[in-house]
Amino acid sequence: MSFYESVTTYRSVYFHFLDGLLNTTSEGTFEDVLKTLHKITPGLLPRDINFVNLKFEDKNILFTTGPIVNYSIKYEFDENDLSETPKPYILQPDHLNLDYFNFCIFPINFNKHQTTTIIFKKLNKLYLYILNTGLDIEENGDKIQMDDEYLYQLTKGICICDFDNPEEVMIAYNIIRDFFYISFFYEFIDSHKYISEEEDGKYIFNPTFKNKLVQFKNIFREEFISKKIFIINEYNKKGERFYTIDELLTIIDKDPKFYSDTFLKFNLNYYLLVSKFIDMLNKVKIGSFVNINDYTNESIKALKSNSVLSETFLKKIILYNQNENLYIYNQESGSCTWYSIYFSILLYFAINNRNYIPFITNINESFYKYLKSVYTYDNFQKEFYKVPKDSEKSYYYMLKLFSKLIDVNLFNRNLIKIYYLFYRFQLFFL
Numbered sequence: 001m002s003f004y005e006s007v008t009t010y011r012s013v014y015f016h017f018l019d020g021l022l023n024t025t026s027e028g029t030f031e032d033v034l035k036t037l038h039k040i041t042p043g044l045l046p047r048d049i050n051f052v053n054l055k056f057e058d059k060n061i062l063f064t065t066g067p068i069v070n071y072s073i074k075y076e077f078d079e080n081d082l083s084e085t086p087k088p089y090i091l092q093p094d095h096l097n098l099d100y101f102n103f104c105i106f107p108i109n110f111n112k113h114q115t116t117t118i119i120f121k122k123l124n125k126l127y128l129y130i131l132n133t134g135l136d137i138e139e140n141g142d143k144i145q146m147d148d149e150y151l152y153q154l155t156k157g158i159c160i161c162d163f164d165n166p167e168e169v170m171i172a173y174n175i176i177r178d179f180f181y182i183s184f185f186y187e188f189i190d191s192h193k194y195i196s197e198e199e200d201g202k203y204i205f206n207p208t209f210k211n212k213l214v215q216f217k218n219i220f221r222e223e224f225i226s227k228k229i230f231i232i233n234e235y236n237k238k239g240e241r242f243y244t245i246d247e248l249l250t251i252i253d254k255d256p257k258f259y260s261d262t263f264l265k266f267n268l269n270y271y272l273l274v275s276k277f278i279d280m281l282n283k284v285k286i287g288s289f290v291n292i293n294d295y296t297n298e299s300i301k302a303l304k305s306n307s308v309l310s311e312t313f314l315k316k317i318i319l320y321n322q323n324e325n326l327y328i329y330n331q332e333s334g335s336c337t338w339y340s341i342y343f344s345i346l347l348y349f350a351i352n353n354r355n356y357i358p359f360i361t362n363i364n365e366s367f368y369k370y371l372k373s374v375y376t377y378d379n380f381q382k383e384f385y386k387v388p389k390d391s392e393k394s395y396y397y398m399l400k401l402f403s404k405l406i407d408v409n410l411f412n413r414n415l416i417k418i419y420y421l422f423y424r425f426q427l428f429f430l
Helices: 014-019 030-040 166-190 209-219 243-252 271-279 298-305 311-317 336-351 358-373 376-386 396-407 413-428
Strands: 053-057 060-064 088-090 105-110 113-122 125-131 144-148 150-154 153-160 196-197 202-203 228-231 240-243 262-265 320-322 325-328
Touching: 014 030, 014 336, 030 336, 030 358, 030 376, 053 105, 053 166, 105 166, 105 336, 113 166, 113 271, 113 336, 125 166, 125 271, 125 336, 125 358, 153 271, 153 325, 166 209, 166 262, 166 271, 209 243, 228 243, 240 243, 271 320, 298 311, 298 358, 325 336, 336 358, 376 396
Parallel strands: none
Antiparallel strands: 053 060, 060 088, 105 113, 113 125, 125 153, 144 150, 150 325, 196 202, 228 240, 228 262, 320 325
16 A cells, blocks of 8 residues: 555545644545545445435535445445446425435535535434534534533534424425525635626626525524624725625625625634524434433443553544533544544444444554555655655655654554664665
8 A cells, every 4th residue: 555545545544543633734525535434444334324415406405326325335336436427316395205314424515624414314203413523613512521621512403304294394395405505605605606707807796696695595584694694805995894694785786896806705604604504493402312321431441442542542533422412522634524424424323323332443443454554664665765855745754644643552653763764874875
């Protein structure tokens, strides 16, 4: 296994072990996460988990099938080819397929931050839960204190419908549509799709933006839309100002011009925005219908029984219960993509009343075995003789990551002395 491949395609392995020890600008994609799980832990994921790409089109939500769905059981899939055209499953107002929503993980990404939403069924009811992982986790809701450290609420959600009640099923369509429209609209703003460029180099609002904003407004109640949730810069040369939805609509009607293509943004992060939507409905604590009593510090003892990994690391990859909610330690270092998927999978085990210790143990052991195949003497030599030496993928970078892996007890500290001496010895003869 090459070092270069490990820090590109399979970087999720590093995010798992080295959260908080990596460059905070490190990135990854959901496709990378799924490739990593498929390649390094084949057959590990439960077969009834769907990873679902989502596209919002007009007033329909298209749940696409294809490579990203049921990735764990598509063993013949060419992991290097993501080009096949997916076949859409279109959500209709009068039909929700109960089997399709057995347990769906929806990747949501914007501005280098990625998270997930899960929709699942339990006891013939359909639930939607948002996950609080990665960026700004400490700003998003409830927290508890444990051993002088803060843990943060992992998830909050709602019961969308009872499938035995046809009227609720009809309402469920509207809830799902509105929720994902909020996600779509947030990304629309975040990626600056609200602008059009004029011939004079200035920018105006995209002609379609007003209708999208009105649809966004219609989702929320009056107490929320009266809040100043938008920021505009350079309007009337007044610098940065805050506006409500109605105030923004008034500005759009004046057809102003701007000098910057980033003149509009939200005044709150994504999780807080969708949390407002959840708060409008009947929130359901996950512990009210799922047995979460076993999710405590005791899980660390079970993991440590056959692991050399430090307790400092192990405590960050398990769930904790309190007040009928689940909590986790915060994450850093661009690991949001990996951990949003990882904790979504842990929720699958919790919701289905299954022990998640074997899954975590398998992840730890498989990822460790993979890293052992990367950090070999031969690979260190190959990286050393690569040109240029100051490349991000150089021997020095490999040595640096190796040192961090030693810090979490994955490798023997004496090994780095040997590899570093080799490095100095080779430099002497260059």
